Amino acid sequence: MSIENDEKLESIEKIRLGLEGLNYISNTQIATAVFLAYHLDKPILIEGPPGVGKTELAKSVAAMLDLECIRLQCYEGLDESKAIYEWKYGKQLLYTQVLKETLGEILEGARGLSESVTKLHEFGDIFFSEQFLEPRPLLKAIKETEGCVLLIDEVDKSDHEFESLLLELLSDYQISIPEIGTVRADPDRKPLVFLTSNNTREISDALKRRCLHLYIPFPDADLEGQIVHARVPEIPANLRKQLVSFIQELREMDLKKVPAISETIDWAKTLILLHTESLDADLVRQTLNVILKFQEDIETVQAEVQMLTNKATKEA
């Protein structure tokens, strides 16, 4: 990639600070992953519970490097025509019609069938050519001349077949199109690839082997406090501490889905909207649906709210 990016990604500390400047608070591990990914030309596979900032990392890195972030959202049934490329069928049909009309001109003077066929072969065939190729995210990322960040989101949601499709791209930064040949990324402008997975199923070993593996767990109280501070700077320090310790307590409980960082941030924003100064049990009860997404979880926590709030306000 370009020299300026080299500078931006020169050391782990620099990456950490760069991300922090974009309000993405990382730890050394995350920064190390980005550092290694860039210098070793390896994709990063990010795993972790939902809402810890997996997708956000890719976006922030793109912003930091001033590159386009090309995103491919995976889902069941995603295939190469939606992920890599597709032929522009309409234009291809038009082309054949045009060809048909001009056929007379092309074959003029040809005698006999074999001569016509030879003449037809001499005529450059553009039916399968780049002009008729509609690039989808993966191909677009490869062809990007400025380099880019490619985010393959929730790769675990896609099928096994799609995973295999990715292998060529991930190990060699190239894509083979049978009709045209192999499209390679510019060796100096390889895309920086992030894959995210929510662990709904095991990713195949072949895919894992080609990637660096980064696991982002829930942050500890300290880091979470920093993250909230960066994302919702208008929140008073006191409330922030209470909020974080409340959430940390919740994560200890036996819930169907524990709140993630994104929920913490949402909650912080909610509390700001409500002009809250300090947590109290009633308020928490009313806003519980911001952080908990299942009715049974809400019911479990309802009973404990008083205790949890007291604990949180005391600790802060």
Place this chain on the structure above:
Amino acid sequence: METTLVDFVKVLRTAEIQVSPAETLDAMEALELVGYRNRTLLKNSLSMILSKTPEEKELFETSFEKFFTFENISNQPWAEDGDHQDDNTDFDDSSPGNPGNGQPGGKGSGQGGGQGSGEIEAEDEDDDQTTELTPSSPLGQLLMSGNRTELMVSLSEAGRRVEVNQIVVFTQKGLYTRKIMDAMGLKPLQDEITQLQGDGGRPERNLAKKLKQGRDRLRDQVRDYVEKQFFLHADESGKQLREELLKKVKLSNLEKRNFKDVQEIVFKMAKKLVAIHSKRRKTFKRGQLDVRKTLRKNMQYDGMFFDLQWKAIKVDRPKVMCICDVSGSVSNYSRFLLMFLYSLSEVIPKVRSFAFSSDLGEVTQLFENSKLEDAMAKTMRDYGNGSTDYGQMLMDFKRNCMDDVNNKTTVIILGDARNNYGDPKAGILHEMYEKARRVIWLNPEPRSNWIVGDAEMKKYAPNCHQTDVCNSLTHLERVVANLLRFAS
């Protein structure tokens, strides 16, 4: 440097982290980038490249901590106080081939040792003032130089030369300690010590004594080192060895204390099978055009392709009925077969199990609702008594469940077919054979015994799709894998 990494990868593999050669190469590349200097950085980087699940990351952490540590050796100071010397004096005095011994009282008694140490210190001082002899053997020189790092390097190199990472069982510790000492050049040192003592001069004797101290301390260190290597390399691989053994041993010979291990192995095997077979479960949404089928189907429309037929692979999950003999001799086999089947609930969701020795009873509920151990114990209590009667079992089965058997059902019967000379009722089995998709008979006895005595396999076997000897975990795994293969 490279060998260090390769060794580390080997350690990771024994700790059951899957590391491919390609990943090792990646790790090398990363190493060039980050170097060995910053430990946390190294750990983070390697962790990202070599361990790919949260569980593996945890294992990686412990392995890394164990592997990249040399504190044991470097922290122990070489020049220690009189304590050690004390022991060594005793040792020296009592060792044979030490003719001109000037201390009459020093024959091993504690008091004598104490006196000795006093003298030694005096001698040391003498020595410092007078001539300083240098040892001639390389190891001796190394010991005297007091250079810990170099000594450590030489120690690990010797370890590598004698391949201490091949250590498998703890009884080999002594062997490897000696081998490493030898590889480090114990022999010339030993010769030198003997020679020095033989010469008889005071400075020579002094040096000999020092060398001996050094040697003994070195031996301790080497022993420590071997110990550590043992934990690193052998602890896990010893476990693997045991697991391999347990897989092959006859299930009836297993002892109660092994049950826990075996259960773990069964779960591991089951997990592997689930991983292989759950991938196939995917149903194809579109599939390919099935030309033959389409042609055939559209004949009725005058060959117009009106109703397209798609090739799609539909996966039938096997419906398994498992009939287990739980009488004394066979009960262990039944136990593990059931354990296996119930660990596979992800890929075989429908298992119905029956137990019998004479009367047949369904135990599906029991196994689904309670823990394996409890369920097994209860089954044994309820059905385990009485002499085996296969005829009765088949009759009970016909009465209760024959209607549930259809062309998707796989029936597994596990038993030795020893019917105590009763009526085998092979006809019922034949009926089962006609109705079911597969009837599999698993017999723990070797094939040659199948027709000996009261065994009725000769009559039962023709009415089964498959008969197998099944008396170890490996056999069981094969049977279950086959079951899944036929299912899909």
